[in-house]
Amino acid sequence: MASITTHAIIGTAGHIDHGKTALIRALTGQDTDRLKEEKERGISIDLGFAYFTLPDGTRAGIVDVPGHERFIRNMLAGAHGIDLVLFTVAADDGVMPQTEEHLDILHLLGTRRGIFVITKADLADAARIRDVRDEIELLTDGTTLIDAPVIEVSSITGAGLDKLREEIVHQLDGFPARRATGVFRLPLDRAFVIKGHGIVVTGTAMGAEVRVGQKLRVLPSGDEVRVRSIQVHSDSVESAGLCQRVALNLTGAEKINLARGDVLADERLDSATTRFDTWLEIRPAAKRALKNNTRVRLFIGTTETIARAIVLDEAGALAPKATGFAQLVTDDAVVALAGDRFVIRDETNSRTLGGGIVLNPFGRRVRKPIEAYRANLRMLKDSTGADALESLINLQESFALSTIRLATLMNIPIAEADTSLSDASRFVKLSVGDEEAFTTRAKWDELKRFTLNTLATHHRGEPLSPGLEMEALRTRLPYEIGARAFRPIVDRISHESEIVRE
Known part of the structure; x- marks a missing residue:
């Protein structure tokens, strides 16, 4: 009998070697390091996947992300769908550079449920644990995870694991999955061939449900495929959707070069965009103002591309800690709908600058005066229903x-x-x-x-x-x-x- 899957995704975050993969292994008995190179080097390079079984038998998907700064693009590809984050901070190291950057990313993606896990607690005394707790408290000030609980754990001795499991269950108890939206979307994080079955793709589902036999559109290419079968946590199901880890076996995809960054979508979603309007927040780590027409690296869903940032505020720039309206003009077409979250980094991919929320998926060239354009964006940002539709x-x-x-x-x-x-x-x-x-x-x-x-x-x-x-x-x-x-x-x-x- 197939298991029942709860509509929530648990993700990891934290600096390299702070015990993310070991923690998931200790919690679930599943090893998320699937690549030969990962096992040889002892570090996570790409996304890993598992599931967490709740007391009622339901399962929540787990996405384990790499912590090394060289693999930040892989972390971003997995972070877009996280509902509850297990944020690791090692007791011996404390807060490190990727701790800060991962927190910035989760804040920008709107992640509001989290548990800070002080790992390797067996290597530190009580005074050191208190110091790390203080570091976490300072780090989270002004972010979406400011009030997240902190639990000490040792994946070696098992200390604290039961308390952590209880807190995960508490956080997911009656968890309201993100609001059902207009159409099904699956930003792909993997695409591969299984002998005898053909093309299989995986991702974290967004929007409505997908069903066996349904026709889907590949964006941005526009190619069409059909769903042959669906699996969730290796169980075959007839349908799946919002906030679930999904694997789709496709027909009609044999001649399509599917890859991470592509989006499978309901056929009613028939176009991607190269210009969209946003509410943008610049993080302190940016260190300098984002000026008009700056080239940035955009991460949205599992897609990465270069974009030009057009600041729509009169000042023509957004300083660190500031927010404002901006338009992103992308080199490659991307799938972006109202409410989607994104992150921007500098063009060389060495620093997270900011991120925010998509307001208008199909922006247009804005000529001065732009106050009327800004007024409509303001209504889109602050309203719903008829007000928002009128502005759109x-x-x-x-x-x-x-x-x-x-x-x-x-x-x-x-x-x-x-x-x-x-x-x-x-x-x-x-x-x-x-x-x-x-x-x-x-x-x-x-x-x-x-x-x-x-x-x-x-x-x-x-x-x-x-x-x-x-x-x-x-x-x-x-x-x-x-x-x-x-x-x-x-x-x-x-x-x-x-x-x-x-």
């Missing part, structure tokens, strides 16, 4: 978007978007054949004014002209509107104003 539509190059498109970009269930869009005082529903799309009342009124003003200008300049060709008008519009959609829009404008279409 106002920020788009496209004049109108479908309900599915809006729900996908906002990362919310379609039913939730439907409810918000029913407010006729704020949204205008447009029909193009059998398709429906929504724009905001503000955009609609602006389009009507633009159309009337453009026609008036045309007639003043050419008083003998019978009018303006529809395509000539469409190409001058401030928004993207397809030729097929423009005709019914013009018909509606003519019903609401004094223009005539013949």
Whole structure:
């Protein structure tokens, strides 16, 4: 009988040789070092995976990350889905450079549940343990893990392990998995071939469920595959989803070069982005202000790419400890939806600069004055429901978007978007054949004014002209509107104003 999996991911963090892998082995009996080189060198190089069995028989997935600074990109690939972190600090070493950097990363990724584990407690006396506790208290000040409990453990003698297990169970008791969102996504951390089965991919699931037989899209390439089978912790299941470690056996992937950084997604998510708006926090470790147009290294999901940071605040820079709106323009297309967390490091990948949250997945070039653009971003950051949807539509190059498109970009269930869009005082529903799309009342009124003003200008300049060709008008519009959609829009404008279409 297949085990029941709880919807939560436990992750490790901490400096190299602070006992992360040994701790997981002591807690679960499972060795997360799977590579030959890891076993030979005695250090974790890549992500390792296990599971933790709770008293009721349910299992929580475990992602064990490497602690060496050379493998920080591997740590970032595994940290994006962590719900509860076991943060190791060795009793003999205390807080070290990667302790600080891993904490910065978890803070930026919004991790709020954690347990600080003072490992190798058998190597230190009570006074040393108190010193390490004081170091942890100072380190966590001003971070999301400021109130996390601290437990001393020895993976060698077993001291403290029962107390740690109890605290893990306590932290996960009634754990509310992250809110179900619009569509299924699986940022890939591994892709490999199993003889006789074909392509298998693994990752930490986001969004809704995936089912056997479902068609998925590979992003950013756009290729399509189908799910042949699903496993969670080596058990075959018919479906899996949010906050679970998932392995998918795929059909149709034989000629696709799948790799870490690719995203498998519901086929309704049909595009990636190269420009998105964010709320960005710069950490003290950055040491200097992030200036406009600085090239940075972006980590989002399991993807790594180079990006250009455009600071949208008037100062044109964000100092350490500061927050503000920024736009990231990426060298490679990435999958980013509203609410996704990300981290930026310097271009050489030697220092974590900051990170934050995606607000608008498809930003546009911003020209001065930018206060109206910032006002919409502010509403997106601070609001939900109709307020947030209205701001998202106002920020788009496209004049109108479908309900599915809006729900996908906002990362919310379609039913939730439907409810918000029913407010006729704020949204205008447009029909193009059998398709429906929504724009905001503000955009609609602006389009009507633009159309009337453009026609008036045309007639003043050419008083003998019978009018303006529809395509000539469409190409001058401030928004993207397809030729097929423009005709019914013009018909509606003519019903609401004094223009005539013949």
